[in-house]
Amino acid sequence: MINTVPSLLNRALARFKRDEGNATIEFALFFPLLVTLLLSTVEIGILTIRQVMLEHAVDRTVRDLRLGNLIAPTQDDLRDLICDRSSVVPACSDSLLIELRPVSTVSWTPLSEDTTCKDRNNGSINPVVDLNPGTSHEMVLIRVCAVFEPIFPSTKLGVHMSKDALGGYALVTSSAFVNEPT
Numbered sequence: 001m002i003n004t005v006p007s008l009l010n011r012a013l014a015r016f017k018r019d020e021g022n023a024t025i026e027f028a029l030f031f032p033l034l035v036t037l038l039l040s041t042v043e044i045g046i047l048t049i050r051q052v053m054l055e056h057a058v059d060r061t062v063r064d065l066r067l068g069n070l071i072a073p074t075q076d077d078l079r080d081l082i083c084d085r086s087s088v089v090p091a092c093s094d095s096l097l098i099e100l101r102p103v104s105t106v107s108w109t110p111l112s113e114d115t116t117c118k119d120r121n122n123g124s125i126n127p128v129v130d131l132n133p134g135t136s137h138e139m140v141l142i143r144v145c146a147v148f149e150p151i152f153p154s155t156k157l158g159v160h161m162s163k164d165a166l167g168g169y170a171l172v173t174s175s176a177f178v179n180e181p182t
Helices: 005-018 024-067 075-085 156-160
Strands: 096-102 139-148 169-178
Touching: 024 075, 024 139, 024 169, 075 096
Parallel strands: none
Antiparallel strands: 096 139, 139 169
């Protein structure tokens, strides 16, 4: 009689069902998987909430820029406005970097592929980024990068996130708008 894989599996499952011992082995096998799943779910939920709140704050700020309510804004002005509007972003003013650049209607050059985020190793040194809100009738691109610490960095999701030198992950949102005529 040839033992096939399904018949061996059926016999092993039958033996497993007949055992009337305690569930220690099953618990030891499945508990780490369930905890990892639970922690990864919490991590992705918080990541999603942060992303949505950051996008909402950027959209509201872009509206003010587009309508001309912000005259010659600085990096700090825009950062403070976005941070005030995104309530669940921890240490917002320390982790946010904003790029703002008009688009040439001749070349239609987009923002670069490489996103510039704040270097948390050198807190006092900020990367140089464009911050030009443009003029009337001009199309402007904006990109905001915020860096956060994972809540559970040792879970599978936390391990596979791309991180900076200090272990934080970046959330990036971008938008485009056309300045209203003055």
